Amino acid sequence: xxxxxxxxxxxxxxxxxxxxxxxxxxxxxxxxxxxxxxxxxxxxxxxxxxxxxxxxxxxxxxxxxxxxxxxxxxxxxxxxxxxxxxxxxxxxxxxxxxxxxxxxxxxxxxxxxxxxxxxxxxxxxxxxxxxxxxxxxxxxxxxxxxxxxxxxxxxxxxxxxxxxxxxxxxxxxxxxxxxxxxxxxxxxxxxxxxxxxxxxxxxxxxxxxxxxxxxxxxxxxxxxxxxxxxxxxxxxxxxxxxxxxxxxxxxxxxxxxxxxxxxxxxxxxxxxxxxxxxxxxxxxxxxxxxxxxxxxxxxxxxxxxxxxxxxxxxxxxxxxxxxxxxxxxxxxxxxxxxxxxxxxxxxxxxxxxxxxxxxxxxxxxxxxxxxxxxxxxxxxxxxxxxxxxxxxxxxxxxxxxxxxxxxxxx
Amino acid sequence: xxxxxxxxxxxxxxxxxxxxxxxxxxxxxxxxxxxxxxxxxxxxxxxxxxxxxxxxxxxxxxxxxxxxxxxxxxxxxxxxxxxxxxxxxxxxxxxxxxxxxxxxxxxxxxxxxxxxxxxxxxxxxxxxxxxxxxxxxxxxxxxxxxxxxxxxxxxxxxxxxxxxxxxxxxxxxxxxxxxxxxxxxxxxxxxxxxxxxxxxxxxxxxxxxxxxxxxxxxxxxxxxxxxxxxxxxxxxxxxxxxxxxxxxxxxxxxxxxxxxxxxxxxxxxxxxxxxxxxxxxxxxxxxxxxxxxxxxxxxxxxxxxxxxxxxxxxxxxxxxxxxxxxxxxxxxxxxxxxxxxxxxxxxxxxxxxxxxxxxxxxxxxxxxxxxxxxxxxxxxxxxxxxxxxxxxxxxxxxxxxxxxxxxxxxx
Numbered sequence: 001x002x003x004x005x006x007x008x009x010x011x012x013x014x015x016x017x018x019x020x021x022x023x024x025x026x027x028x029x030x031x032x033x034x035x036x037x038x039x040x041x042x043x044x045x046x047x048x049x050x051x052x053x054x055x056x057x058x059x060x061x062x063x064x065x066x067x068x069x070x071x072x073x074x075x076x077x078x079x080x081x082x083x084x085x086x087x088x089x090x091x092x093x094x095x096x097x098x099x100x101x102x103x104x105x106x107x108x109x110x111x112x113x114x115x116x117x118x119x120x121x122x123x124x125x126x127x128x129x130x131x132x133x134x135x136x137x138x139x140x141x142x143x144x145x146x147x148x149x150x151x152x153x154x155x156x157x158x159x160x161x162x163x164x165x166x167x168x169x170x171x172x173x174x175x176x177x178x179x180x181x182x183x184x185x186x187x188x189x190x191x192x193x194x195x196x197x198x199x200x201x202x203x204x205x206x207x208x209x210x211x212x213x214x215x216x217x218x219x220x221x222x223x224x225x226x227x228x229x230x231x232x233x234x235x236x237x238x239x240x241x242x243x244x245x246x247x248x249x250x251x252x253x254x255x256x257x258x259x260x261x262x263x264x265x266x267x268x269x270x271x272x273x274x275x276x277x278x279x280x281x282x283x284x285x286x287x288x289x290x291x292x293x294x295x296x297x298x299x300x301x302x303x304x305x306x307x308x309x310x311x312x313x314x315x316x317x318x319x320x321x322x323x324x325x326x327x328x329x330x331x332x333x334x335x336x337x338x339x340x341x342x343x344x345x346x347x348x349x350x351x352x353x354x355x356x357x358x359x360x361x362x363x364x365x366x367x368x369x370x371x372x373x374x375x376x377x378x379x380x381x382x383x384x385x386x387x388x389x390x391x392x393x394x395x396x397x398x399x400x401x402x403x404x405x406x407x408x409x410x
Numbered sequence: 411x412x413x414x415x416x417x418x419x420x421x422x423x424x425x426x427x428x429x430x431x432x433x434x435x436x437x438x439x440x441x442x443x444x445x446x447x448x449x450x451x452x453x454x455x456x457x458x459x460x461x462x463x464x465x466x467x468x469x470x471x472x473x474x475x476x477x478x479x480x481x482x483x484x485x486x487x488x489x490x491x492x493x494x495x496x497x498x499x500x501x502x503x504x505x506x507x508x509x510x511x512x513x514x515x516x517x518x519x520x521x522x523x524x525x526x527x528x529x530x531x532x533x534x535x536x537x538x539x540x541x542x543x544x545x546x547x548x549x550x551x552x553x554x555x556x557x558x559x560x561x562x563x564x565x566x567x568x569x570x571x572x573x574x575x576x577x578x579x580x581x582x583x584x585x586x587x588x589x590x591x592x593x594x595x596x597x598x599x600x601x602x603x604x605x606x607x608x609x610x611x612x613x614x615x616x617x618x619x620x621x622x623x624x625x626x627x628x629x630x631x632x633x634x635x636x637x638x639x640x641x642x643x644x645x646x647x648x649x650x651x652x653x654x655x656x657x658x659x660x661x662x663x664x665x666x667x668x669x670x671x672x673x674x675x676x677x678x679x680x681x682x683x684x685x686x687x688x689x690x691x692x693x694x695x696x697x698x699x700x701x702x703x704x705x706x707x708x709x710x711x712x713x714x715x716x717x718x719x720x721x722x723x724x725x726x727x728x729x730x731x732x733x734x735x736x737x738x739x740x741x742x743x744x745x746x747x748x749x750x751x752x753x754x755x756x757x758x759x760x761x762x763x764x765x766x767x768x769x770x771x772x773x774x775x776x777x778x779x780x781x782x783x784x785x786x787x788x789x790x791x792x793x794x795x796x797x798x799x800x801x802x803x804x805x806x807x808x809x810x811x812x813x814x815x816x817x818x819x820x821x
Contacts, residue, residue: 069662097723097733098740122721138718
């Protein structure tokens, strides 16, 4: 992922605009990506320090009509993201340091003007005990420093694909400085929406979703503290949400950003058609939910867990995106499940309003005790219930409640 | 809010408050030193909101324990590093004899006494803002940044205590501490507690100027010439507040500028790690072979060079927590005689009773320099601490050194 300082953007009044990705610029990016990828591939087996030096050398020699260091650094960063380095053997290096430095401390204390501390002799003695040379011992002392890690593999994106996705990568970095994002999305495939909404939940953003008359949704994204103080507190999450937004057939975003050293408030707009990116893959279930599903499936209850339920939309009232649906084997009864977790009381009240407005599907909401809401708020609803959990979501408690909901007359 | 509405005496149904009172107070009771008792009284007189300024080694932690014991509200202690979080965890657990929660470093365990890093407090305060009645901001000069300030703004705690040795910030934002924590309610500096009180060890500071060899001098002056020439040609006033950022921005725009930036770094590196300096480090380590010594550098490269050359353990941001603890314990048990570090040990972390500090290189920051001196001032019978500052002659270091010594502790 790019960082904000690697983005080439210009101010136009109150707007922030990326430098247009015309064919010439794309060709330059592709050429740079190809050169850097080649260098990275050739450096497999070298240390991180050697790779850095080789990339810098490659950058210095980049044959560009007008050298643009920021563009070069940005492409370099995206290529670097494809590199995997070895895990250093920190234990061995730390043990060697401990031994050598303790011996050195004792030797220095015992030294005298007539027999001064002798570094070389100390390393030679340690090397003899190991059957190696002093140079090897010395090199091993800091063998776990990041600069010494070896490049194991390079799996960067093909240069043409990197160039095609470069503008999106820059937009993502701009969103690191965003305080608020409004996205308009449209897709023919319900699965794309599900993936998008699941990503937003996974990132713990608070989306306010409105269905648009012409089709699609308008999504306003921020976090709970934005009410309290505008800031780029959720910039990373907003940036990470972009690939999922850009996975829709048509999309546009409008973001309030704080840009430059003076963090000047500017408006940023970008949009386009579906962009396939590796990062747009649907996230797996959050840990707390994955653990619950495993426990639930162990109950052998006669209920199946559907991990990809539909988005529930009540026109005019709002929508919700369940995490799961439970399907009863004997009669096909279906109960949706949404985890509201530890996040926001506001989200709970929005769901309660949605149920009261007539959401027809059966649904169980789960909220943490920390949100200080009572299960009684949905006691009278025949289609929905609230389960308040203390530390973990208890599979049996959920089973009891979905059985009751499934059997309740509506 | 009650104050803001001018109706402090009205009965209020406070539904925001989610914190409780501590069932038990401190189980370890130690007579506070007079200045600690004065600091607590001054803080109490300010309705339990304010900043206490005491030098390193003067026992700020104990002032906080006294404040927690006095208020007996659920308390969050916020500290800048994981080392400090661990230190606070040990102190609170021993002092209050109850399980202590930790937020940060991969842990999330909230209890009525909890310690957090600034990073984690900033991340989680929106969920935890109602849970604590007292928040202690250790090294509170970190708080007034735009991100960390949220940790103070998003919590409802009526009682707030800031602790620091040096509240002033170069960006002037220390004024925000008034709103975030409260005013400075008590202040004593190194000189007050060392010369008069005897609560800190007496000390001497020795400034040693070393000369560059002819080759290094030539390389230094040549690099400095390139850098100065660029600055002059572009009309950049390095002494102005925006001088450095002007230079960085202009340097990034042209090949000429990039060469000037490289030259700037080269002359600085030569000054930081002048061969004569490192030779002198060897002499000092030999001279003080029976003492515990801390060596400070401005950059990691010099710290690693000293570690490699003199075979002394090194602590940098790359050092894993377990190894860092082992090194500090090794200095305490005598297994090690010296530690070299760049900036990691500048503040807070309790170092065993070291007597010698060697500042091989540093920034112009008065705070950093005072903190480094503070590392060796823990009082002990018969101890006299010594701080050496190595400065390379006729380089920017002479100017940098003069600026960082602009404090009563060095007069």
